[in-house]
Amino acid sequence: MRKSFPGHYPPSQDDLERMLKTGVIVLDTNVLLDFYKFTPKTRKIFLSILEALKERLWIPHQIGKEYQKNRHKRIDDQLRSHKNLVSALKAWMNSLDNFKQHPFVDREKLLPEIKKASDEVLSILEKSTKELLGKEPQHGYPEICEELHMQLTKLYEGKVGPSYEQEKQQEKLKLALERYARKIPPGYKDANAQEEARAGDGILWFQLLDQASSEKEAKPYLFVTGEEKPDWWFKNENKELIAPRKELIEEMQFTANTEFWLMHTKDFIPLAEKVLGLQLEESVIKEIESLHVEANESNLRGNHDHSEVVYKKDFLHGLYMEIMHQLTSLSGSSVKVSPLTFPIALNAIARKGLIPPEDCQLMQRALGKAVDAMTASDPDLEDLDFYTDWLEYILEKLQSASCS
Numbered sequence: 097m098r099k100s101f102p103g104h105y106p107p108s109q110d111d112l113e114r115m116l117k118t119g120v121i122v123l124d125t126n127v128l129l130d131f132y133k134f135t136p137k138t139r140k141i142f143l144s145i146l147e148a149l150k151e152r153l154w155i156p157h158q159i160g161k162e163y164q165k166n167r168h169k170r171i172d173d174q175l176r177s178h179k180n181l182v183s184a185l186k187a188w189m190n191s192l193d194n195f196k197q198h199p200f201v202d203r204e205k206l207l208p209e210i211k212k213a214s215d216e217v218l219s220i221l222e223k224s225t226k227e228l229l230g231k232e233p234q235h236g237y238p239e240i241c242e243e244l245h246m247q248l249t250k251l252y253e254g255k256v257g258p259s260y261e262q263e264k265q266q267e268k269l270k271l272a273l274e275r276y277a278r279k280i281p282p283g284y285k286d287a288n289a290q291e292e293a294r295a296g297d298g299i300l301w302f303q304l305l306d307q308a309s310s311e312k313e314a315k316p317y318l319f320v321t322g323e324e325k326p327d328w329w330f331k332n333e334n335k336e337l338i339a340p341r342k343e344l345i346e347e348m349q350f351t352a353n354t355e356f357w358l359m360h361t362k363d364f365i366p367l368a369e370k371v372l373g374l375q376l377e378e379s380v381i382k383e384i385e386s387l388h389v390e391a392n393e394s395n396l397r398g399n400h401d402h403s404e405v406v407y408k409k410d411f412l413h414g415l416y417m418e419i420m421h422q423l424t425s426l427s428g429s430s431v432k433v434s435p436l437t438f439p440i441a442l443n444a445i446a447r448k449g450l451i452p453p454e455d456c457q458l459m460q461r462a463l464g465k466a467v468d469a470m471t472a473s474d475p476d477l478e479d480l481d482f483y484t485d486w487l488e489y490i491l492e493k494l495q496s497a498s499c500s
Contacts, residue, residue: 102349103342107357112318115357116371119316121152122304125162126322127361131244132170133387138380139244145368146251154307155252157259158300163248171241257303265299272298273486274458281327281341284482295485297327301344308352316355317348320364322387328358408480412470415487419463422494426450435467450497459493462486 098105107115123146131139146153260268272295276284283297308317321328330338340358348356359367362385369376423433426448427441439460446453466483469475 101342101346102355103345106339107355112357112359112367113371115316115318115355116149116152116367119152119318119355120154120307121149122154122156122159122317122319124319124321124323125159125166127320128159128163128248129166129170130322130361130387131248132167132174132241135383137377138383141376141380142365143247143251145365145372145374148372149368150251153251154255154257156257156300156303156307158296158303160252160256161259162296167245171238175238257307260299260303268299268302269295269485269489272302273489276482277458277461279327281343282325284327305348305351308348308354308356311352311354314352314354316357318364319356319358320361321358322361322384324360405475405477405480408477408484409470409475412466412480412484412487415484415491416463416466416470419487419491419494422491422498426494426498438463445497451493455493459490462490 131142134142259265272283275298276295282301283295304317304319308315324331324337328341328344330341332338337360340356344358345356348354362381365376365381365384368374420433420435420438423429423438423441423445424431427433427444429437429441429444431437433441442451442456442460445451446456451459462483465479466487469479469483472479
């Protein structure tokens, strides 16, 4: 039973310790970027854990690409929040001058004490800002951030998987999008609207499968992430993480004949602590837990800038109109193809043999769903990104057909 249905049998604690000792450890993009959010103490401890495990670290090219693309944004976010804290405190201190009389407050006695305490806090914050920026910021960023970047770079030297050549990348992209349409994990519910625009989770999963399949001796793969997306995790009715999606475990087993397990960052640290014989402070675990609770609650609430939604809808609409133009040209229609007539145009293109019928059917479904996303009053950023990927793929196929 266990061999036939590996996705239904979670590893024991002993199994997890064995996987950490002998397997390949892969940190997700969000874990690498979180190093820029950790306090110095937690960051130092986490780096020491990775240093002890460095012989087993490996990173898919897709994750490395996403890390390089997003690290400066993560640094900017942290600098902005630090400066906002100082500004908010100054604004609050200035508002005290407008505080006149109150029947329950002795203004003359209370205000000097409050201002003295506030000045001390402000002094500490401003001092920490100078320390954070360093004496000589590198490339406009805090020196400490560039040092961290080089530490991570050194840890992963010679441990980055290969990228796909352009033709194979397009094949994998098409496969990922086809899987997404059938809700095959991972990736169809990607919660990070700023991440890789080309089916990032699907590509990194293919790279994981490729690497595991290429091993001369099968090694278990331990994938560490701070995200809780339902296309990676199985959850109970209370939205608590239970186990990785069984499809992932089984696909790795049947494709590469090896074990796969998904582990949350907050669970990875205690496991590493036990295996490596460390003694970690409880505050380190609490910091990591609180960090990911905030991040995942933000994703679940769907917080985003309205201007970003408008931009993405406009971009998607521009792609859609260009596709209508290409369909008009390729189908030989005497009138401009519209949302009502594009299925007819796709059928005509398939009959001409310009594009395979099965591809035209996929395009028809994707275009219909894209219209729904564009016209929704409160569209999901995930959907806008997902159908942007699809429409870019469709437009590329149509342009290739028109040149053939």
